[in-house]
Amino acid sequence: MTENFFDEEDFQGKVDRNTIKRIFQFAIPYRKWFFAFICFTLLTTLMDSVQVILNKFLIDQAILAGSKSEALRIVRYYGVTILVQAVSVFGFVYIAGMIGERIWYDLRQKMFMHLQKLSLSYFSVTPVGWIMSRVNSDSYRISDLVTWGLVDSSFSIVNILVSIGFMMAINWQMALIVLAITPIMIYTAWQFRLRILKEYRNVRRLNSKVTGSFNENISGIRVIKGLLREQENLREFNELTSPMFQSAYRAARLNALFLPCIQILSSVALVSIILLGHKKVDSGIITIGGIQAFINYVTSMLWPVQDLARVYGEMQQSIASGERIFKLLDTEPAITNIANAVDPQSIAGDIEFDHVSFYYDDGDGTPVLEDFSLKVKQGEVIALVGSTGGGKSTIVNLLCRFYEPKKGVIRINGNDYRRYKMESIQSRIGMVLQVPHLFSGTIRDNLQYGNLNATDEQLRQAAKAAGADDFIQRLPNGYDEQVGENGNLLSVGQKQLISLARAILANPELFIMDEATSSVDTVTENLIQKGMEQLMNGRTSFIIAHRLSTIKRADRIIVIEDGRIIEEGTHNGLLKQKGKYYHLYTQQFRQEKEKDYALQL
């Protein structure tokens, strides 16, 4: 997947029948309803044509014949058609709309479920915004196409066909003229649509850039003012908005030209009818009412033609949407359970990295870990240290089986962990991330994430153990306090405490923590330390460590640089080596102490 792929806004190539087929498969569960609303649609358009015919009768049989009772009789029929039409309009609006909503719902659910199955590697290369557009808007276009698109196109096609049919019945020669002009109208409309669509595409593309510019202009305001960029920024911005204006105006002009062109074509048809029709009236082949009906059919013909062109344009976009949705749905999870994977019931035990090598698929293939071997005893606490990008996070990702080794084996209790079910490993790991992630909802909801069946008492215990209980109690709604979108109503330290409590509640057999580098106040810092103690106690633990106290507490310290272990041992032992660890430690020591004093200041 290249950068370009995520930029692609619209469908460019040929209409793929397979995609259309797959799109309409989403409608299959509701085929009965489809049948119903298409019937209603047809009934509605049929009534339209009947009304025109009734007008013809009104003229010919009542007005020209001078019969008021006949007029009343015909208008009564007219009333009936209006009633039928009202019912059928209700029918297709409601059913088509409902099915549309339903298919939209289905699609969102389907994609959401599929996303849960995909591996982490997918999310590391796919921007969140891209996925969100698929789930939120592309799904809408699909549901819109299979419902309203179908309503409008069947309405239009039937309308044209029925009109022509009635015209045939009145006078076939004159109907043939209309029949000849209709395809020209449709073709013209279609050509206009294609060009308008192209401009709109351009407008949309530029519009998202304009939004981006506004965003940067606001969030980078300090730099902009400091660097005196105002003039230049405005010039650059205008280079976006001016072409946007050009494209939008071109589209609007085409749109404005479109309808008159169709109208003129229909007036050509009208004129031909008059030229041909007036002689026929003289010879009595056609009545005044018949002429009127023809005029009516021809002048109202342009609406369905216009609709057809619009639906066709939208269909192109929908197919593009469909292709992107299928792209998502067709993505296989990179990591799956092997055929006869087992649930080990427990993953407590020794862990071994045996000559593991790994590289990320989206990178340039340079190994992040190379020939990495490590044996960890049950209950051991391992501190991973080293500079950013050295491979610490990769070790953790492999251990959680978010990724699998490219070479070598990871063993849990002496068995290759690929023989176990993925969920059985992951559900027994407690993980605390560097940037704590909470979900909207209450604190209780977030804690329960660790254990859905936890009682209030258990929640409380876990929060206490993590040192979170105190601050939770102080909140106006206690455990029922809303944490806001992404937990943003809480401070970073508070989020960290809650994510610790969440991990404690899960009672994992293996504990993994990526320590935060961002500074929190000393009190919270101490609470976090205590919470970690709770979790490390008796559990095999891997800590990507930054704080000295954590590092010193570990049973073993692993120094990782460029994907290899360069030093390994206890704190004291490593200090004596005066190597990389010594260097890191002294720097960290100064930094931490200085920060301590800065806080006191």
Place this chain on the structure above:
Amino acid sequence: MTSTDKIIDYDLTSARSQNKLVNLWYCMSGYRMRYLFAILSQGFSTVCKTSVYLLLSWFIDNWLILKVRTVPILMIVGALILLAALEGTFSFFANSTANYTAERIALRIRNNLFNHIQRLTFAYHAKVDTGDLIQRSTSDVDAIRRFFSEEAIGVGRILFLFTINFTAIYRIHPTLAFSTLIIVPFVFLIALGFFRSISKKYDLYQNQDAVISTMLQENLTGIRVVKAFARQDYEIQKYDQENWKKYQLGKRLLRMEAFFWPSTDLLCGAQMAVSFIIGAFFTIDGKISVGNYVAFLSLIIWIIWPIRNMGRLIVHMSRALISFQRVMDVFKEDQEQLEKGSVIPDKEPQGSITFENVCFAYQSEDGILKDISFSVKPGQVVAIIGSTGSGKSTLMNLLPRFYEYSSGSIKIDGIELNQLPRSYLRKYIGIVEQEPFLFSRTIGENIAYGVSEKKTLTEIEEAARAASVHENIRSFSKGYDTMVGERGVTLSGGQKQRIAIARTLLKNPRILIMDDATSSVDADTESDIQASLKNLMLNRTTFIIAHRIQTIQDADLILVMDQGRIIQSGTHQELSNQEGLYQKIFKIQTRIEEELEKEMCCD
């Protein structure tokens, strides 16, 4: 200024009427006649349309029924084609001109907003919510655009259709004309009521849409947590609940729509039926001709159906006016004057700076800075140390006139600061921020961001080399053309900081402000940055905000700040021998070194 004048063809900050309609009128400046022309064209187009039906009516009466054939058929046909062509031409003019105006006004508002936002004061930016401002700049502007391109012209169209067609029918027979109006007020009121009430339900539906969108976003950004706790099923269930709720709300919305359309259809249909029968009776009684009746059949459609759309248009228009108000509210805020100043020096500043009894306070707040006095010679290094909230950053915000001091005097080369134009100051002051902000463009463009004249690649590379980031950049496969940001590489804090330093180096400022430039960087890369900072400070008057003494020991002047005041000042030598905060800090720091020593030997 000429280029700005061209881009901002009308300054919207001058539209300051209390009445939003008057402001809307200002906003249309330059396009008013055009828009009037669009509306008039709409009228002509309607006249042509109606004429076609009247001509047909005449044709039926004279040619077909009475067989009075004084006018040749080709002339009638020619007239029909001509009328259709005229109708099309006018309709084209109307729509394209209205859209031209709409797009022009949207362009004008967009450019104005963009420019205005970047020239607003810091005080405004500090209090404003980014998301809200972006919404005003995008969806509100779009609502205004639609106001001109669809809604205003649409209302005009409906009014013309109504008046012209009504007049035409009135000419045929007055009673007939009035008979078409029976349901008009009902349809209009129902439509208005419907669109009002549906907009509430619609908001509810939209909110639910936002709920599931947020849920999805949280799920995606927290996918590691979901996986780590193996909570996929729980997430699916949670999502399903809200997703289903949206479906239900959508259905409710639909039920309303499904009732509205056929019920107004029914009303309009009933009106048609009534009109048909009245028309038919009139024709039979000989009050109107058959041709007139045929014309009437076509004309009545153009009276009744557009009325149904009026409700929608009016609701949308009132929304657009709210959007317009939201946009104009932004323009009410005052801009910062960049070029204004009573003294405009013709050369760059030497860099001697004196502060004398300077005080500063944000509006309606206690003084943030009190009685600040010190002076700096060109090329000297001043370090400011103090706790968070002591006023260090605020003090530095005064120099480029991001904020204005409330009393006292600041002089650069002997000239009072507030007499110098902001643009002059900012041109010669370079700032390295605590958390550097890079723009989503290439690394090369980011480095050259602060200079107006074109820079060659060698100059950019030189700056990068001096900031010791050249090698890092070279290691990316696209080098200086590597994109920064979401679509590009993820840079480490240290790399970002050094790119920002390169950016400042290329700008070549006379006065330099460094706001704790090394605090967001991990220990390993710090030494790299230190070296590049040394390069940057060479021959420039420099201010360093820091909280580590080791980085400022060589400073020519150290200011110790506490609660908005300078409590101590002097060189490291002087201050460390003087009892006070600085000595305390210094002692702690020495103690840290001792502790470290001890820890190393005893373990």
